[in-house]
Amino acid sequence: MSYNKSYKIGRMGVGVGLFLVLLGLAIEIDFICYIGLIMVIGSALLEAIFYRCPNCNESLSIRGKRPKHCPGCGYKLDD
Numbered sequence: 001m002s003y004n005k006s007y008k009i010g011r012m013g014v015g016v017g018l019f020l021v022l023l024g025l026a027i028e029i030d031f032i033c034y035i036g037l038i039m040v041i042g043s044a045l046l047e048a049i050f051y052r053c054p055n056c057n058e059s060l061s062i063r064g065k066r067p068k069h070c071p072g073c074g075y076k077l078d079d
């Protein structure tokens with residue numbers, strides 16, 4: 001899996017997962033909260049594992065803004 005793809009899937013999964021948690025809380029159905037939590041954790045893990053520099057394998061920050069360049073080797077990252 002490419003680092004770009006893992007970033008997009010990770011971000012989307014966290015967003016959808018958080019939405020499900022809030023939805024589950026709002027309508028008071030625990031089951032939906034659990035699905036949301038699993039999605040959030042799974043997506044964060046996926047991003048942590050696959051969102052790495054393709055050049056030096058440095059883990060790219062999953063907090064804040066996307067880096068334009070690898071913090072480890074300066075490799076230019078695509079959008």
Ligand SMILES: [Zn+2]
Binds near residue numbers: 055
């Ligand atoms: Zn690098």
